[in-house]
Amino acid sequence: MDRLEGMKEGLHKARSGLIRAFVKVDDNKIRDIIISGDFILTPEYYIDEMEKSLVGVEASRDKILEILKKFYDENNFQSPETHPEDFTEAIMKAIGGE
Numbered sequence: 001m002d003r004l005e006g007m008k009e010g011l012h013k014a015r016s017g018l019i020r021a022f023v024k025v026d027d028n029k030i031r032d033i034i035i036s037g038d039f040i041l042t043p044e045y046y047i048d049e050m051e052k053s054l055v056g057v058e059a060s061r062d063k064i065l066e067i068l069k070k071f072y073d074e075n076n077f078q079s080p081e082t083h084p085e086d087f088t089e090a091i092m093k094a095i096g097g098e
Contacts, residue, residue: 007032010093015081016040023094025059033091039082046077050087059095064088 007022017039024032033051041047053071057063068084 008094010090012090014086019090021090021094041079
């Protein structure tokens with residue numbers, strides 16, 4: 001089965017590049033998420049860690065932003081010109097909650 005099946009896509013243009021989020025929501029919780037794009041985030045494996053931190057989170061702007069801000073605070077990576085709000089925007093566009 002294709003992992004993308006049943007996922008919705010959201011795009012957001014951050015200052016450092018395009019963020020693409022594929023999200024599957026069930027019972028108002030993020031069940032699966034894939035984040036990609038041409039933005040800068042190093043080391044790159046933190047994208048996987050970011051995705052893992054979002055699985056099981058309530059599919060609301062406030063909760064997603066809260067988790068992403070915490071993720072930025074607690075991890076040592078660089079994402080020049082790309083902020084938690086940018087990822088939140090892409091995710092919310094996928095979920096359908098502008």
